[in-house]
Amino acid sequence: MQRTNDGSAMIFDVQHNSFVDGPGIRTTVFFKGCNLRCQWCHNPESQAMEPQLLFDAEKCTGCGKCREVCPQHLKSCTLCGQCALYCPGDARSLCGEKISVQALLEQIEQDRAYYEASGGGVTFSGGECLLQPGALGALLRGCRERGISTAVDTAGAVSWETLEAILPDTDLFLYDIKCISNGRHRQFTGAGNAVILQNYQRLLSAGKAVWVRVPLVEGFNTDEEELAALCAFLRAHPPQRVEALPYHRLGERKYRALGADMAQHTFPVMEQERAEELKKRFREST
Amino acid sequence: MKDGLAGIFARLAASRQAHERDAERLEFVDALETVAQAIVSWAEKCAGEARQLAGSAGEGESKARLEKLAAALERVPLHPAGSFYEAVLSIYVTYSFVPDSLGTLDRYLLPFYEKDMAEGKLTRDEATAYLQELFLMLQGRMKPDDVRFHRGGESHFCVGGYTADGEDGFTDLSRLIVEAMLELPTWVPQLSLRWTAKTPREVLRYMMDRERHDANKRIAFVNDEPRIRALMQIVGLPFEQAVRYTMLGCNELALPGGIMMGSAMENILLCVERTVYGRAAELPACRTYDEFYAVFRQELHRLMEEIVQYEDAFNLARARDVNLVSSLFLEGCIENAQSVTRGGCTRAIAQPIFIGISNVIDSLSVIRQFVYEEKQCTMAELLEALRCNWEGHEDLRTLISKKARFFGNHDALSDGIARQLTSDIYAELKDHKSVFGYSFLVGNLIGYNQHNKWFGSGTRATPDGRHDADMIQFGIGQSEGKDRSGLTPLLASIATCDPNGILCGSSVTNVMLDQKLIRDDELFEKTVLMMETYFRQGGIHFQLNYVSPEELKETRLCPQKYKSLRVRVSGFSDYFVALDGDLQDEIVTRTEHAQ
Ligand code: SF4
Ligand code: SF4
Numbered sequence: 028m029q030r031t032n033d034g035s036a037m038i039f040d041v042q043h044n045s046f047v048d049g050p051g052i053r054t055t056v057f058f059k060g061c062n063l064r065c066q067w068c069h070n071p072e073s074q075a076m077e078p079q080l081l082f083d084a085e086k087c088t089g090c091g092k093c094r095e096v097c098p099q100h101l102k103s104c105t106l107c108g109q110c111a112l113y114c115p116g117d118a119r120s121l122c123g124e125k126i127s128v129q130a131l132l133e134q135i136e137q138d139r140a141y142y143e144a145s146g147g148g149v150t151f152s153g154g155e156c157l158l159q160p161g162a163l164g165a166l167l168r169g170c171r172e173r174g175i176s177t178a179v180d181t182a183g184a185v186s187w188e189t190l191e192a193i194l195p196d197t198d199l200f201l202y203d204i205k206c207i208s209n210g211r212h213r214q215f216t217g218a219g220n221a222v223i224l225q226n227y228q229r230l231l232s233a234g235k236a237v238w239v240r241v242p243l244v245e246g247f248n249t250d251e252e253e254l255a256a257l258c259a260f261l262r263a264h265p266p267q268r269v270e271a272l273p274y275h276r277l278g279e280r281k282y283r284a285l286g287a288d289m290a291q292h293t294f295p296v297m298e299q300e301r302a303e304e305l306k307k308r309f310r311e312s313t
Numbered sequence: 314m315k316d317g318l319a320g321i322f323a324r325l326a327a328s329r330q331a332h333e334r335d336a337e338r339l340e341f342v343d344a345l346e347t348v349a350q351a352i353v354s355w356a357e358k359c360a361g362e363a364r365q366l367a368g369s370a371g372e373g374e375s376k377a378r379l380e381k382l383a384a385a386l387e388r389v390p391l392h393p394a395g396s397f398y399e400a401v402l403s404i405y406v407t408y409s410f411v412p413d414s415l416g417t418l419d420r421y422l423l424p425f426y427e428k429d430m431a432e433g434k435l436t437r438d439e440a441t442a443y444l445q446e447l448f449l450m451l452q453g454r455m456k457p458d459d460v461r462f463h464r465g466g467e468s469h470f471c472v473g474g475y476t477a478d479g480e481d482g483f484t485d486l487s488r489l490i491v492e493a494m495l496e497l498p499t500w501v502p503q504l505s506l507r508w509t510a511k512t513p514r515e516v517l518r519y520m521m522d523r524e525r526h527d528a529n530k531r532i533a534f535v536n537d538e539p540r541i542r543a544l545m546q547i548v549g550l551p552f553e554q555a556v557r558y559t560m561l562g563c564n565e566l567a568l569p570g571g572i573m574m575g576s577a578m579e580n581i582l583l584c585v586e587r588t589v590y591g592r593a594a595e596l597p598a599c600r601t602y603d604e605f606y607a608v609f610r611q612e613l614h615r616l617m618e619e620i621v622q623y624e625d626a627f628n629l630a631r632a633r634d635v636n637l638v639s640s641l642f643l644e645g646c647i648e649n650a651q652s653v654t655r656g657g658c659t660r661a662i663a664q665p666i667f668i669g670i671s672n673v674i675d676s677l678s679v680i681r682q683f684v685y686e687e688k689q690c691t692m693a694e695l696l697e698a699l700r701c702n703w704e705g706h707e708d709l710r711t712l713i714s715k716k717a718r719f720f721g722n723h724d725a726l727s728d729g730i731a732r733q734l735t736s737d738i739y740a741e742l743k744d745h746k747s748v749f750g751y752s753f754l755v756g757n758l759i760g761y762n763q764h765n766k767w768f769g770s771g772t773r774a775t776p777d778g779r780h781d782a783d784m785i786q787f788g789i790g791q792s793e794g795k796d797r798s799g800l801t802p803l804l805a806s807i808a809t810c811d812p813n814g815i816l817c818g819s820s821v822t823n824v825m826l827d828q829k830l831i832r833d834d835e836l837f838e839k840t841v842l843m844m845e846t847y848f849r850q851g852g853i854h855f856q857l858n859y860v861s862p863e864e865l866k867e868t869r870l871c872p873q874k875y876k877s878l879r880v881r882v883s884g885f886s887d888y889f890v891a892l893d894g895d896l897q898d899e900i901v902t903r904t905e906h907a908q
Contacts, residue, residue, distance in 0.1 A: 044801040046830075046839045052801070052846075092708075115711045137723055138801050140850060145842040 035127045036162035039073055039154070041134055044141065049178040049199055049238065051147025054135050058156040058163070059123045063182055064217040065205070067244045067274050067294050071282050073154040078106050078123035081284040087118035128162055132169045139175065148176030150201065157185045160192065167196035180240075183223040190226055191233075200237045202227055202266070206248040207256035215247050228264055237266040243305055244274040245295045254305070258312040265313035273302040314403050314421065317392040318349050324647045325349070331648075338650035344637050345647065348410070353391050356406050360386035397425040397435050401443040405450060410638045414561030415447075415470035415502065416569045419487040426486045437489060444493040452499040462500065469561045473516070474507030474537050477553040481511040491520070495527055503531040505560045508848050510538055518841045524857060525831045533856040535560060536848045544568075547743065548662055548752045564821055564854065566754065570644040571660030572653055574751055577627050579620050580768035582669035582785050584612040585676045585775050589699055597692045602685040605692075609677070610737065617741040620665055625748040628663075632656070656749030663747035664818045666756045667738075668764050669785040674720040674734060675777035678727040682718055686726075689716075699774045702781045713778045723802035728809055756818025800824065801843070808850035822855045831859050 040057040048055045060076035061068075072079060093110035094101055101110075111119040135149045142148045149170055156163050156179060163179070170177045179193065180201040204227065205220070206212050212220040230237050241257060243249055248257065261269055274294050282292050297305075316323075325346050332338040360383045367379035385399050390407050394400040400422055404415065429435035455462040472490055473483035483506075494504065506512075506520045517534075524532040537556070544555035554568070561567045588609045589596070599605040632655045640646035643658045651657030683689045690698075690709055698706035720727040742753040769784040779785070807822060824844075830836045844855060 044843060046836045052839050052843055112715060113708055113711055115707060137805065141801055141843060141846050144846040144849070145839055147839075 034129070034162070034165065035125045036131065036159050036166070037076065037078070037123055038126045038131070039070075039123050041131070043138055045150065048150040048152060048180060049148070049201060051145035051176075052138070052141040053147045053150050053178070054138050055150045055152050055180075056131060056135070056156075056166070058151065058153040058159055060158045061153055061155045061182070062158060062184055062218070063155070065242070066215050066292055067242065067247065068292075069275065069281075070154075071285055071287065071292070072122045075123075076158070078121055079285065080104055080106060080111065081120045081122050081281070082286070083118050083120075083280065083284045085118075085280075086116045088116045090115060093119060128165045128169060131166060132173070135166075135170065135175060136173060139173075142175060146176075148178065148198070150178040150180055152180035152201075155182055155185070157181050157189050157193075160189050164193055164196070167193055171196045183226045184218055185222075185226070187226055187229060190230065194233060194235060198236065200230055200235055201240055202230065202237050203240050203242070204257070204260070205242055206253055207260055208253060211247070211253070215244075224260075231264055231266070238268045238270060239266040241269065241271045241309060242274060243271050243297060243302065245297055247294070249297070249305065254308070258308065261309075261312045269309045269313055271306045271309040273297050273306070314390075314394045314400050317394075317403075318353055318390050319392055321349055321641060321647070322346070328647050328650050332650045335650070341635065341637075341652065342647070342650050344635075345641050348637050348641055352407060352410060356386050356390060359406070394425065397422065397429045397440060398443055400425040401447055405447055407642070408447075408450070409454075411642050413639075414468060414559055414567065415451075416559040416561075416567075417471050417474065417482075417557065419472045419484060419490050420474075420476070420482060420557075423484060423486050440486075440489055441493045441496070444490060445497055448494055448497055448499060448502060452497075452501045455501060468502035469505065469563070469565075470502055471505050471507050471535075471559045473509070473512060474558075475509050475511075475541060475556040477556055479552070481509045481513070481516075482507075482556075483512060483516045488519070491523060491532075494531065495523055498529070500529050500531070503533070505533045505535045505564075507535055507537050508845075509536075510849070514841070514845060517845055518838070521841050521844065521857075522837070525837065525859060533560075533564070533854065534844065534848075535854050536852060538848070539851050539853050540566070543754060547739075547754055554660075566662070566664065566756070566818055568660050568662070570642070571662070572639075572643055572658050573664045574624075574628055574661050574747060574749065577620070577624050578666050578668060578764045578768075579616075579623075580669055580764075580772065580785070581616070581667040582672045582676075582768070582772055582775060584609065584616040585673055586772055587616070588612045589676075589696060589776065590773060593696050593700075596696060599692065602681045605680060605685070606677070606733075613734075613737060614741060617738070617745075621742075621745050621747075621753075624663055624665055624753075628654075628748050661749065661751045662818075663751045663753045664756055665753060666818065668768055669772075670734070671720050671786045672775060672777055672779065674727055674731045675717065676775045677730045677734070678719060679713055679717050679776040679778075681730065682726060683713065695776060699776065702774045703778075710778050713776075717777070719777070721803040721806045723805040723809075728806050731806065732809070754818040756820050804843075804847040804852055805850065808847065808852045820853045822852065823858065824855050825858050828859045 036056075037059045038056060039059040040055075042055045042057070045053045045055040057070070057073060059073055059078075061074045064074060068074065072081060092113050092115060096109045096113045097104075098107060098109065099105060106121065108121045111121045114120075149166075151163055151166065167177050167179075176198050177196060178199040178201055179197050180203075181190075182203045182205075183190075204223065205216065207220070207224075209219045209221060212218070212223075227237070227239075239261060241248075248254070274296065276293075276296060279289065279293065282289055325342055329339060329342050332342065363379050363383035363386060367376050367383060370376040370379060381398070382402075385396075385402050386406075388395065389399045389403040394403050408415075426435070426440060451468045452462075454468075472487040473481065476482040491504070494502065506517070508517060520532060520534070524530075540558065541552070541555045544550045544558060545552060548555075550568075557569050559567055559569060565573055567573050592608050592612065595608055596605060599608065632652075634654055635652040636654050637652070640651075640653045640657060643653050643660075645659030646653050646657035649657045649659070680692075680695070684692050684695060689712065694706075694709070698709050703710045718724040718726045720731055738755060742755065745753060747753065765785050769779075770782045772779075772782070772785065774781050804822075826840065830840050847855065
């Protein structure tokens with residue numbers, strides 16, 4: 028695991044005026060790198076810790092510019108980014124950039140008026156932002172000092188000590204709970220969920236505000252048995268709020284751009300009606 | 314409405330005395346009187362017709378209604394209106410003579426409304442019905458085969474805004490007016506909410522909520538704060554008069570009883586073109602951005618001088634004509650015994666409209682960043698690339714499109730340039746007066762005549778990456794993906810670039826929003842707070858489009874299916890399928906980018 032303590036974080040996106048990552052109007056900072064491999068992940072470019080070169084074949088015009096500018100002649104890429112810079116069709120792009128904590132804080136600060144008007148703030152998301160605890164801690168402290176409300180969006184598959192360290196500077200956790208069955212969790216995400224469920228309960232015991240997010244993925248967690256188990260668990264350990272997020276296919280193009288095998292990452296898209304029904308069921312589960 | 318035409322006759326008589334030695338002016342006063350007489354005769358004729366119809370109608374509701382109409386027409390518009398009904402009727406009758414805008418309807422109807430309601434003479438339903446008659450007349454003025462029939466870019470009026478005592482003027486009547494208009498399946502008129510720092514959030518939410526559910530897209534939003542400041546600072550109006558402003562047409566600023574003179578569309582990108590082509594020989598010698606800017610500044614100065622001359626020529630051409638009808642109702646024309654077209658009106662603004670302001674800011678930003686700060690290319694290389702219309706210099710153009718610190722990203726470099734540019738435009742124009750002595754208030758709106766396309770077609774490649782003849786940008790808002798960081802940075806850039814209210818003329822900011830926001834109330838609430846914050850930060854205007862790019866692309870493939878999809882364009886809204894192909898393209902790009 029890469030630990031960034033040098034005052035900068037590996038980031039793959041910063042999104043202003045996000046309406047969906049917690050209360051109010053927010054700026055969401057996406058950390059690169061994740062320790063889970065959820066098959067349905069719609070941000071596959073967030074998984075690897077290192078920068079990556081994305082190639083979207085649909086946008087490529089075959090102009091050959093990349094070959095011309097690449098110091099490696101397009102073999103054994105060093106991630107220098109030259110080809111992405113000169114690709115006229117936007118087919119190539121470099122994903123992931125080290126950004127200093129200071130620069131990120133400045134960007135976050137820009138939208139202060141919007142946070143204040145709407146009860147919003149900043150959300151650190153990913154990837155898994157807790158895999159870069161040094162930078163994350165510094166960012167959270169910086170926001171605290173500036174009076175900006177903070178949320179951390181996590182899958183919770185980290186040690187309790189890591190979470191504990193950021194408790195004082197985190198106002199809200201957006202916490203992913205994907206399924207209750209340990210075996211199934213392991214099969215679809217590459218890791219069991221014991222730590223995740225345990226950390227979740229500890230956050231609640233610590234009195235933290237938590238919003239749980241449940242991805243709804245057909246073929247993974249939408250059978251009656253799993254749904255019932257999820258709802259029962261949430262009823263027993265009620266968070267402040269539950270949001271169910273139906274799977275969508277927006278990630279597909281990115282998988283292709285990463286050269287990944289699509290078959291593994293394609294799930295059926297749920298009927299609108301069924302999605303609404305399940306969302307309601309989760310909203311009412313606590 | 315307050316004085317009746319009788320009051321106007323009295324003023325005409327006084328003016329005749331004052332100008333008794335000036336044959337030409339007397340002739341003008343006589344002509345005005347003839348027009349006023351004609352209006353009175355027309356009202357009398359209508360009254361007679363109503364009496365006759367009432368006579369032949371059987372007993373009942375319709376007879377009573379006709380008698381009421383006849384009685385009222387015998388009073389107004391000759392005499393001051395005595396009730397809400399008569400007030401609406403006098404607008405109805407005289408509107409044909411001043412076909413511009415209902416102005417600040419909720420303001421001047423308010424005393425009548427409050428009085429009649431308090432005395433139990435009027436119900437809300439009746440008030441609604443009278444207003445709807447008025448609105449239907451406005452729609453009916455357009456021929457169904459006129460492009461403007463469903464465009465809505467006409468007969469724009471306002472609700473809300475500051476009152477003379479500095480309070481927010483959105484009242485129960487304002488709400489009634491909005492409801493009355495929206496209940497009709499019409500396109501004309503349309504209205505803007507004048508927002509003030511004192512507007513309750515509930516009012517903004519109400520208006521945005523009505524807007525999101527209005528399939529005919531008839532509501533837009535303007536901010537009183539910068540505009541009233543500009544009217545006071547630039548035009549020199551006292552507060553009590555500045556608060557009377559209204560929006561009309563697409564999105565033009567106007568003063569009731571006053572007129573907007575000129576309104577020439579100007580391609581401001583010309584000053585960049587003249588700098589990089591006309592002054593090309595001098596530029597490589599500029600060692601700093603400031604030295605370069607000094608050259609540009611001369612071209613800006615030259616262009617502004619030309620614009621002033623052009624405005625004057627335009628107005629003088631119009632002055633050959635005499636306007637008899639509007640002059641009757643515009644402040645000062647009677648007293649000066651002079652046509653509005655000849656400067657008779659005492660209350661006026663010259664409102665040139667600059668198209669391409671964002672292209673200018675972006676071009677300057679590219680030069681500052683690439684040539685002077687990062688030294689990615691030399692001035693000579695950049696000029697050569699432009700001369701070749703980027704041919705053979707595609708790499709540089711790609712680099713610019715990816716790395717330039719374009720306007721709209723809340724970036725210190727381009728925001729700073731925007732501030733400097735708008736301040737300089739202000740400095741150039743603030744001491745100028747138009748040929749009739751009116752002040753200049755600049756806007757950035759493009760009308761529906763596609764000046765951005767025409768102007769673009771005559772403008773050579775520019776440093777912001779434009780090719781020869783490419784369209785230039787209209788308004789100041791989302792465009793072509795140059796605003797890469799999302800909506801709040803864009804709004805912040807717009808709000809901070811404007812220290813002297815230089816864009817307080819006709820100004821447009823298009824905001825594209827995800828369709829989800831229409832259905833999801835929690836997300837919608839955030840939209841309300843976002844737009845409120847934008848106004849608090851100084852933004853001057855916004856209008857919303859809720860669309861998905863998929864939907865718009867579909868539209869192009871099977872227009873039949875999407876006949877009813879409406880979008881806001883510059884100040885007006887229209888059916889997407891009815892728009893010109895280039896405009897459709899631009900809207901699709903804007904939307905894709907907004908996702
Ligand atoms: S530069 Fe871009 S568009 Fe050209 S061949 Fe390479 S990837 Fe394709
Ligand atoms: S990132 Fe650099 S090394 Fe890698 S393919 Fe592109 S140009 Fe070559």
